[in-house]
Amino acid sequence: MIKRKNELEIKEIEGLRGGVGKLKMTEILSKDELQNEGKLFSRVILEKNSSVGLHKHVNDFEVYYILKGVGLVEEESGTYTVNEGDVVYTCDGEQHSLLNIGDSELEMLAVVINNNCN
C-alpha cells in the first residue's frame, strides 16, 4: 500500500514531554498499522531552540535517527551532540531529551517499539 506524503497526518506540538518550543510530527505509521508492536513511527521536525523534554521509557525502547541538523542529547550517562546520520538508542528504564542547538530545523525519525532491551 502506498501512503502519499500529503495524506500523512501532521501534528504541531508545543512543549512535548516538558520540552520547550515547537515541533511537527508527521505520522509515517499509525499505532494500528504498527500492529501493537510499537507506539510511534514518525518524522519529527524540531524548530530552532526547541526540545523534546527529558522522559523515561518503560516497557518500550525508542530510536531517534537524525536526518538533518544538530542536537544536544541528555542521557543518564552524559550529554552528547548529535548530527545527521547519528542514532540515539534509548532502552526501557532509561531516559533522554533532545534539544535543537543548530541554526536551522532538526529533523529525525522517531520510532518507539514495545519491548525491553534485555
Add this chain to the structure above:
Amino acid sequence: MIKRKNELEIKEIEGLRGGVGKLKMTEILSKDELQNEGKLFSRVILEKNSSVGLHKHVNDFEVYYILKGVGLVEEESGTYTVNEGDVVYTCDGEQHSLLNIGDSELEMLAVVINNNCN
C-alpha cells in the same frame, strides 16, 4: 546510547532479492537491538537503475519511507511512482519491489517488523 554515523555497519549488495544493480545498506539497529521485534532497521541507498527485486513478506511487514529520489514500486494491486516523503507499507502475505527510476540515488529507510497485519 549514541551510535555514531561512522560506527554504523554498511553493506554493499548487488541484486538484492533478485533485483538489478547495487545498493548500500547502513544498519541503524541490529537484529539484537531490535529485541526480536524485527529483522531490519536500515537506511538504504539504491544506485540509479538499481532495484530491490519482487519479494513476499511472510509473518512480518515492511515499511519503506522514501527520503530522496524517485522510485517505481510494484505490488499486487499495481505499479506506482514514489517520491520523497511517501510511505510503502507491505503487510505479511503481500509482495513488493522497488526500482530507482530517477536521475540520482534513491534513499529510504527500510524497517521490517515481526507481526502480521491483521
